[in-house]
Amino acid sequence: MRVLGVDPAAAGPTGYGIVESDGRRCRTLHYGALKVTLKRQKECAGAALQDVHARVCGLIEEYSPDALAVESVFTALNMRTALRLAEVRGVILLAAAQHGVMVYSYAPRQVKASVAGHGHADKRQIQLMVRALLSMNETPEPSDAADALAVALCHLQTEQARRRFGLPDQDSSAKPRALRAAVGSTGLPNEIRPGSATRGGLPRILSTR
Numbered sequence: 001m002r003v004l005g006v007d008p009a010a011a012g013p014t015g016y017g018i019v020e021s022d023g024r025r026c027r028t029l030h031y032g033a034l035k036v037t038l039k040r041q042k043e044c045a046g047a048a049l050q051d052v053h054a055r056v057c058g059l060i061e062e063y064s065p066d067a068l069a070v071e072s073v074f075t076a077l078n079m080r081t082a083l084r085l086a087e088v089r090g091v092i093l094l095a096a097a098q099h100g101v102m103v104y105s106y107a108p109r110q111v112k113a114s115v116a117g118h119g120h121a122d123k124r125q126i127q128l129m130v131r132a133l134l135s136m137n138e139t140p141e142p143s144d145a146a147d148a149l150a151v152a153l154c155h156l157q158t159e160q161a162r163r164r165f166g167l168p169d170q171d172s173s174a175k176p177r178a179l180r181a182a183v184g185s186t187g188l189p190n191e192i193r194p195g196s197a198t199r200g201g202l203p204r205i206l207s208t209r
Helices: 038-043 047-063 079-098 108-116 123-133 143-165 177-185
Strands: 002-007 014-021 026-034 067-071 102-106
Touching (some): 002 143, 014 047, 014 143, 026 143, 047 079, 067 079, 079 102, 102 108, 102 143, 108 123
Parallel strands (some): 002 067, 067 102
Antiparallel strands (some): 002 014, 014 026
8 A cells, every 4th residue: 555645734845755554564665845935925925825836746647556545633722823824725635636636634643653653753753753764764854745655654554453453444435436446456455553662762663463
């Protein structure tokens, strides 16, 4: 399974990351962050949204992800920031819909708990945990990209748990038949989860049957 994780931002860079899993281990295919320049933002009101949409479309076309995982809007944000974030999420959802890719949303605390073991992890902790879980040679930078990789990992863990225990798909009613068949044909019998006692006290991916 291949997942495109996206960490939308109201003002800063929008992070993105492609993670692929064979059920036993995960690997990073690509990651980065889109920073829209101030000059570009002044061109027109929707310039930043246009650039985010174009980048997500480009990633989908290049890597053909099976799903897109995105952080949901944090309810504690002020109204102005929440609205800006919702606009960015909107163009991300539009890009996915235009390419027939299913979208799954996860709350920030859910992503942190899935990757770091608790919902109050800071950005540095997330970066280190993502590096460990994906067996990366270097810490992913910027932190926005690491957050996007964490969202992708969260979805992979959630999806494998769903299949392992036979839970219903949260968005099954909206899934196209072709995508439903594709998802059903990929077997992921193993579980990705944080492990114990590894180098530097960081978790690892354990495979179980």
